[in-house]
Amino acid sequence: MVRATRSRPARPVSIALRLTLWYALSAFSLIVVATGLLYWVLVNSMYQEDIRDLADNLNNAQLLLPPSPTAEFEGPPEQRPSWAPPHQPEIYLRVLDAGAHTLTETPGMAQQLPPPTPAELATISTLEGTKRDIVSSSSKPFLSLIVRIPGKSAGQSSRFMQVAMDREHDEYLLARYRERLWLVLAGSLVLCSLGGYLIARRGMRPIEDIGRTAAHIRATTLHERIGTDGLPAELSSLADTFNEMLDRLEQSFRHASQFSDDVAHELRTPINNLRGEIEVALGKSRSREEYREVLESCLEECARVSRVIQTLLFLARSDTAIGILQYEKIEINGELRTVQSYYEAAAAEVGVELSVLPGDAIHAELDRTMFQQAVGNLISNALAHTPSGGAVRLAARAKQSSITVSVDDTGCGIPAEHLPRVFERFYRVDQVRRSSAHNVGLGLAVVKSIADRHGGHVEINSDVGHGTEVRLILPASDQSP
Ligand SMILES: Nc1ncnc2c1ncn2[C@@H]1O[C@H](COP(=O)(O)OP(=O)(O)OP(=O)(O)O)[C@@H](O)[C@H]1O
Ligand SMILES: [Mg+2]
Structure with a gap:
C-alpha cells in the first residue's frame, strides 16, 4: 500500500x-x-x-x-x-x-x-x-x-x-597575557550563553503559563482565567485582554446554551399540547363538531410553532448576516401611518387610541418590510400592555446623522431591573405569561436585530404605571451601511 x-x-x-x-x-x-x-x-x-x-x-x-x-x-x-x-x-x-x-x-x-x-x-x-x-x-x-x-x-x-x-x-x-585572554574569552562565551539561556527561560515562563492555561480551556472550563499576579506589565495587559476575551466567550456560550434551552422549551410546549389534545380526542369516539374543535386548536398550535421557527430562522440569519436587505427610499411618517392602519382594528378592540404624531416628511433608505415588522412588533407590545382608555403614539424625528422612530404608550411599564434584558431572545417580564399561547418573547429581539442590520440601535425608557417608550434609531440615508 x-x-x-x-x-x-x-x-x-x-x-x-x-x-x-x-x-x-x-x-x-x-x-x-x-x-x-x-x-x-x-x-x-x-x-x-x-x-x-x-x-x-x-x-x-x-x-x-x-x-x-x-x-x-x-x-x-x-x-x-x-x-x-x-x-x-x-x-x-x-x-x-x-x-x-x-x-x-x-x-x-x-x-x-x-x-x-x-x-x-x-x-x-x-x-x-x-x-x-x-x-x-x-x-x-x-x-x-x-x-x-x-x-x-x-x-x-x-x-x-x-x-x-x-x-x-x-x-x-x-604572549602569556594573550594566552590567558583566550581562556577568559572562551569561558565568558560559555557563561554568556548560559546566562542568556537562563534569562530567556525566565522571561518566557509567564508566556508558557499563558499558553498552558489557554490549551487547557474547553467548553466545560470556560470559567478558568489566567493569573495576572507577578506578570510583567506587557504580559499582564495581554493576559487581561485574554481574560476579557474569555469573559465574552463564556457569556456568549451561556447565552447560546440558554437560547437552545429556550428553543427546546418553546417547541416542546406546543408539541406536547398538540399531542395531549390529539390523544384526548382519540380516547373515545366524538361528534363531528368536537373533532372540528380539536383540529382548529391543533391548527392554532401548529401556527404558533411555525411562527416561532420562522422568527428563529430570521434571527439566526441576522446573526450570520445572511440575506441582503432590500434597501429602498421610503417616507418614514407615511410608513408609520401604513403600519398604524394594520393595527387600528386591534387597538379599537382593546380600547386604546393609536396615533401617529404629525411631522415633516422624512426620507430614508431602509428595507421597507423589515421596518414595518419592527414598528409592528413595538405597536403590538404597546397594545398588549396598555389598558383600555390608554394611548399609543408613533413619532419620527430626523437629526443630521440619524432618524429616531419612537413608539410611546401609557401602559403598565417595565420594572427597571428587567430593562437590560428585554431585548434578549425569549425574555418575558411577566413569568405568568410565559405559557401564553401568543407571546414567545422574541418580538423585541427581532426589533433589535433589524436595527442592528440597518446599522442602528434600539433604546428603551419605562416608568412602571406610567408607560414605556421604545426608540428605534437608524442611520440617515447617506449614513446607511
Ligand atoms: N410596551 C411595553 N410595555 C410593557 N412591557 C413590555 C412592553 N414591550 C415589551 N414588554 C415586556 O418585554 C417582554 C419582551 O417583549 P417581546 O416583544 O420580546 O416578547 P413578547 O411580546 O412577550 O412575545 P412576542 O413579541 O415574541 O410575541 C414582554 O414579555 C413584556 O413583558
Ligand atoms: Mg412582543
Missing part, C-alpha cells in the same frame, strides 16, 4: 533560542571589545615605557660621553667607563662616527644588531633621532633609538649614538 507522506513544515526558531543568541552575542561582543581595548592599552603603555627607558639611558650616556670615547664597555661594572649605561643585560649602546664606523659598543651588540649604514645615518638630521623596531640576527625583537651628537668645536664632526633594547621579555609577557 502506498502511503502519501506529507512533509512537516520546518519548526520555527523559538523566541527563547533567539533571545539566548542575541544576549550571548551582545554580551560576548562587549567583552571582546573591552578585553581588546585593554590589551591595546597594555601593549601601548609597555612600548611607551620602553621608549622612555631608552631615552633615559641615552641621555645619561650622552651627558657622560667623553669628547672621543674609545674604550669598550667591557669588564665588571667598577672597571667600565663612567659614561657607560648601568649594567642592564637588555640594553645595548653604540657610538659611531659620521662615516658609520663603530667607535665603541656594548660587547655582543655587533652579533645581535649590525651597525647602521652611512645612508641610514645620513637621514638622521635632527637631534631627536629616529626610533625603529628591529628584528635581530637571532630573531629577537629590538627597539632601537639613534641620535646625532653634534661636534663640540667647529672642526669636530658629528657622532651618532645608538641605544637598543631587547624586548623579548615584553613579548613573552604579552
Whole structure:
C-alpha cells in the first residue's frame, strides 16, 4: 500500500533560542571589545615605557660621553667607563662616527644588531633621532633609538649614538597575557550563553503559563482565567485582554446554551399540547363538531410553532448576516401611518387610541418590510400592555446623522431591573405569561436585530404605571451601511 507522506513544515526558531543568541552575542561582543581595548592599552603603555627607558639611558650616556670615547664597555661594572649605561643585560649602546664606523659598543651588540649604514645615518638630521623596531640576527625583537651628537668645536664632526633594547621579555609577557585572554574569552562565551539561556527561560515562563492555561480551556472550563499576579506589565495587559476575551466567550456560550434551552422549551410546549389534545380526542369516539374543535386548536398550535421557527430562522440569519436587505427610499411618517392602519382594528378592540404624531416628511433608505415588522412588533407590545382608555403614539424625528422612530404608550411599564434584558431572545417580564399561547418573547429581539442590520440601535425608557417608550434609531440615508 502506498502511503502519501506529507512533509512537516520546518519548526520555527523559538523566541527563547533567539533571545539566548542575541544576549550571548551582545554580551560576548562587549567583552571582546573591552578585553581588546585593554590589551591595546597594555601593549601601548609597555612600548611607551620602553621608549622612555631608552631615552633615559641615552641621555645619561650622552651627558657622560667623553669628547672621543674609545674604550669598550667591557669588564665588571667598577672597571667600565663612567659614561657607560648601568649594567642592564637588555640594553645595548653604540657610538659611531659620521662615516658609520663603530667607535665603541656594548660587547655582543655587533652579533645581535649590525651597525647602521652611512645612508641610514645620513637621514638622521635632527637631534631627536629616529626610533625603529628591529628584528635581530637571532630573531629577537629590538627597539632601537639613534641620535646625532653634534661636534663640540667647529672642526669636530658629528657622532651618532645608538641605544637598543631587547624586548623579548615584553613579548613573552604579552604572549602569556594573550594566552590567558583566550581562556577568559572562551569561558565568558560559555557563561554568556548560559546566562542568556537562563534569562530567556525566565522571561518566557509567564508566556508558557499563558499558553498552558489557554490549551487547557474547553467548553466545560470556560470559567478558568489566567493569573495576572507577578506578570510583567506587557504580559499582564495581554493576559487581561485574554481574560476579557474569555469573559465574552463564556457569556456568549451561556447565552447560546440558554437560547437552545429556550428553543427546546418553546417547541416542546406546543408539541406536547398538540399531542395531549390529539390523544384526548382519540380516547373515545366524538361528534363531528368536537373533532372540528380539536383540529382548529391543533391548527392554532401548529401556527404558533411555525411562527416561532420562522422568527428563529430570521434571527439566526441576522446573526450570520445572511440575506441582503432590500434597501429602498421610503417616507418614514407615511410608513408609520401604513403600519398604524394594520393595527387600528386591534387597538379599537382593546380600547386604546393609536396615533401617529404629525411631522415633516422624512426620507430614508431602509428595507421597507423589515421596518414595518419592527414598528409592528413595538405597536403590538404597546397594545398588549396598555389598558383600555390608554394611548399609543408613533413619532419620527430626523437629526443630521440619524432618524429616531419612537413608539410611546401609557401602559403598565417595565420594572427597571428587567430593562437590560428585554431585548434578549425569549425574555418575558411577566413569568405568568410565559405559557401564553401568543407571546414567545422574541418580538423585541427581532426589533433589535433589524436595527442592528440597518446599522442602528434600539433604546428603551419605562416608568412602571406610567408607560414605556421604545426608540428605534437608524442611520440617515447617506449614513446607511
Ligand atoms: N410596551 C411595553 N410595555 C410593557 N412591557 C413590555 C412592553 N414591550 C415589551 N414588554 C415586556 O418585554 C417582554 C419582551 O417583549 P417581546 O416583544 O420580546 O416578547 P413578547 O411580546 O412577550 O412575545 P412576542 O413579541 O415574541 O410575541 C414582554 O414579555 C413584556 O413583558
Ligand atoms: Mg412582543
